[in-house]
Amino acid sequence: MKKSILFVALTSALATSAHAESSVRLYGLVDTAYGFQQVKVTETLANGTLSSSVKSRTLGMDNGFAGGSYWGLEGEEDLGNGTRALFALESGFNSSNGSAEEAGVLFNGHAYLGLSNDNWGSLTIGHQGNVADEFMSDVDPFGTDFGQAGAGSVFGDSLGATYSRSIKYMSPDMEGFQFGTAIIYNKTKQTLNGASTREDNTGVSFGLKYGTDKAFFGLVYDTLKSTGSVRSHSWAIGGSYDFDVAKVYGAFGQQRDGMFGDLFPLAKEQENNGVVEATPWNGKGYRQNAWLAGLSAPVGDNGTVMFSYQGISAKNKVASEPVKSKAHIFSVGYSHDLSKRTAVYGFASYGKAKNRLYTSTGALDYTEKVKSTQVAIGLRHYF
Template sequence: MKKSTKLKMLSVSVGALSIGSVQAQSSVTLYGALDAGFTYTSNVKGSSLFALTSSNEAGSRWGLTGTEDLGGDLKAIFTMEGGFSTTTGAVGTNGTLFGRQAFVGLSSNQYGTATLGRQYGASYTAITQILALPAGGTWAAAGGGYGTHASDADNLNSANRINNAIKYRSPNWGGVTVVGLYSFGGKAGDFTQNSIYDVGVAYDNGTFRFGAGYFFAKNPNFSFWGDKANDSPSGNNMPNVIISGYASAGSEQIIAAGAGYTLGSAIFGVIYSNVRFNNLGSIAGVTTGSAAGYRGSATLNTGEVNVKYQLTPALLLGLAYSYTKDSGAGESGGATYQSVDAGALYSLSKTTSLYAMGVYQRASGTNSLGQKAVGAIFGSAGPSSNNHQLLLTTGLLHKF
């Protein structure tokens, strides 16, 4: 073999090794989940309903996530994640293609992670994602939101992601993680209009865990609840009757905290949240009836106790109780909502599970619309015609 031919072959081999080395420093991963099952609701506007439903235990989704090693403990990262209906194939998150997450950022083991785009809130990240404290945001039919607190007003199930957000998550400092987020309102001439800020902290030592968060949004009906593709730019974007009468609020404030303790195969949890819809009447035309005349503020205080038990390596059992007191607005005396979540999750493999969940809600008093309070499980097909509602769901979840 000629010397020049040998050199050419060596050059190609070295080039191939070089390309392989670059590719090894970068990665793109396709991932997702498909969830479908049967759901029974005892009363939807006066009639029982049995249906094939999607996203009961976990939201059906597909996504792409990637990293590029930039050297010196610095990586570029991105995530694009969209929800969809397993039963119809329709785009989820009210028509938003990548409505679950869409962000790009930089990450360092030493300094933490900064990301920009549509993202989960900081309080949710600390209390639910990192610590897995609320039942409704973890095991209790989290995909449908059925087991969450009244209307998920405290966003501990992340019914709402946040647009136009810059987010920072610290490294784990001896069990402590700090998360902060700011969302730009994007309104010319008013830097803070429609803006959101959110901070959270999580502590976990393996046996005891504690988390807390503070959230504040201006014009929440549009900046927070109405930030998806098919949401109304002028109407009411809070569909659940538990809070829809408070859509005229000038701001929404959420304070939440929770703790958990591991005892053998059981994990016990307790959650408290305080949600205030302030300056009611600031946004005209989004509510009707007595709610249109509301002024001042309305407050929802919620407490939850829960336990989950790993009966076998494959079988998880869970039970939770939550109580929400709505102070009401105007001359309304307010309402109370009591919910019980119970369920079982059986893992057939690392990626496939069977689930059976039940949620019961009972209401009393006067709801946000100035009407008699009715059962209104979040994520269900609609409110009950009486003061209670039962939802049962069972199905199959596969992750890839």
Template sequence: MKKITMALCVAGCLCTAAHAQGTVTLYGIVDAGLGYASNQRVATSKGSLGSPVAYRGASSYSFASGTWSGSRWGLKGKEDLGDGLAAVFQLESGFNIGNGQLGQGGRMFGRQSWMGLSSTRYGTLTMGRQYDPVVDFVGSIGPGSFLTGMGAHPGDLDNIDNQSRENNSVKYVSPKFGGFTFGALYGFGNQAGSVKNQNTWSVGGQYVNGPFAIGAAYLYATNAFGANGGAWTGSYDGTFASSINEGFASSKSMQIVAAASTYQIGAVTMGLSYSNTQYRAGAVSTFKGNATYNSVGGTVSWQASPALRVAAGYDFTRGSSVGGEAAPKYHQLNLASYYYLSKRTALYGLVGYQKASGKTLDAFGNVVNATASVGDVGNGISSAGDTQTLVRVGVRHTF
């Protein structure tokens, strides 16, 4: 990282002796590569309720931006206020290195934009657009930390791979108590007449003791009907761009329970993860009742040498039955390798395979065959059939 350190002293001409010591850090990641998808869906007709979209499958060769880590630049700031108290902020902008466009829906600081107060004694309170406890306490040790977003639970329905952020939110994270940290977040819907409408709240915690780590979290989000381009209109900035869950974008509310654990033995780190995601229908939703997805996965990573790390993972996701049809099921296998040319520059190669079966809903509420879509919505490419292979090779540089 490149650091810009500044002594923030009030000029003598202002007739004050007050002063503060602060730092501002400029940092970033650039990640570029090439990708292959064996079965990318291409629409051959328009769809509507009662008439599903027709798709054909085609192989895809493409430029890939941000597969391992989303390309970004950002600023972190801290001002020491004395007695263990500090003012802190972070502004982080995501972008597509292939075309220069801003990420996260074109937001200038779409990845993170928050400020707050941090105390070594009492913890940290922040406000703005930020990650929730699912990301903080589960995602940090989840499958994506081994395998990138390509190894996330299919569709990243549980947000363990941090595809979503919470707008207009207030978050508290505790200091560490003997290896245990906990936190809570509340996101305001900013809707007149109702505090609960379009709000989000989440709690979670993580315990670390030597080679062992375990984390768990809960999130609940409400949403007025009318998903805009796959993104919820409330404080929860979720996405429904994957064929796995696009049929539930009209949910009245969503609930996530997630947990993950890792254990390191020498050069080998093993991980387990589980999540339960529920979509609950409202009066004007395009589906009825509740839809539930359960995901369970296992990962293993081996530091073969100081420069080379390899990893593998398996995930099984099962959704609830739709209209009495066979429940959707997704089996996913992932392989990953990372080779460091230096501390800040590395090459990577990733392979993902998924097999889908059963029935689900499309974006119009029609019952359709479940189709494969490897990994999260940031890397996943919805297929036209029940199988898909995704390959990515690239280079990542941090500063």
């Protein structure tokens, strides 16, 4: 009887100790909205003749805009001496129909494993966000989300890309200062009967930030090269300051020799399938400037109103279809917290762009005008 009691006591003590040293947490966001979107693309030849006009409209329920829906598992184990093992597995899904966000990919958000320490920072390997993904959300009143209203419309994925097969180091917070860097290196060579094929995906992501309770400043840089493409470069700088009665935001960035993700003014409505795709002149010679100015202000105890203006200027003189592009996006939104985890939101965004395409001799070929309107009301819940 005494042995049985001793065995139960020891088992309970070991279980309690193991529970204290390691933990796994389920987290996520369910975000569903009802919205309207309209995109109109008009092409006019150099002589002023209308070439084509395409308009598409969408009205109905969709996956949320305020952050997208996802679920994930994250955990850590105390290894002693202040060091912890950690992991994260995250998967996006469409809350309007329950489907996976990306077919054939189980964890398209994050899938990484690493070590961390309060003194020297963290080192993780796997499928994870670039440094800007952790540093730059506070340069936009919409948090780089909210569909067309978010900074991704003009900055693309440069403020929130996800890289596979990457190694990332993040320093600890040093009195408000923090820096991070990530390396993407994946080279494969296969030889068959003397003929070789290569896969070459390499890149670097770097960032530096400073933050206090009221102020934020960030600087990020990414460079990427994939098989068969030129090396692309992207950098951005931004910040925000909270005056209590209102918070102001600003950002500026450039991309060279390639786009980092899809960008609003460079979208072209395809008449055959209605899918918005990037224009074919992306690549070497591509030069882009993007900027953002924003404002948010509290409304009562639980509400926040948001405004932003975004712009972009892009050109590519060496492409097979030389082009110049300019765009402007104006957005307004409101979010109301029903609790610490649940909020309702609404936003409206209007953007317009003009793409001017030229022949190889420099003569104007045609002008493409893009107008896009997006309005949505949604509900989101964090768990």
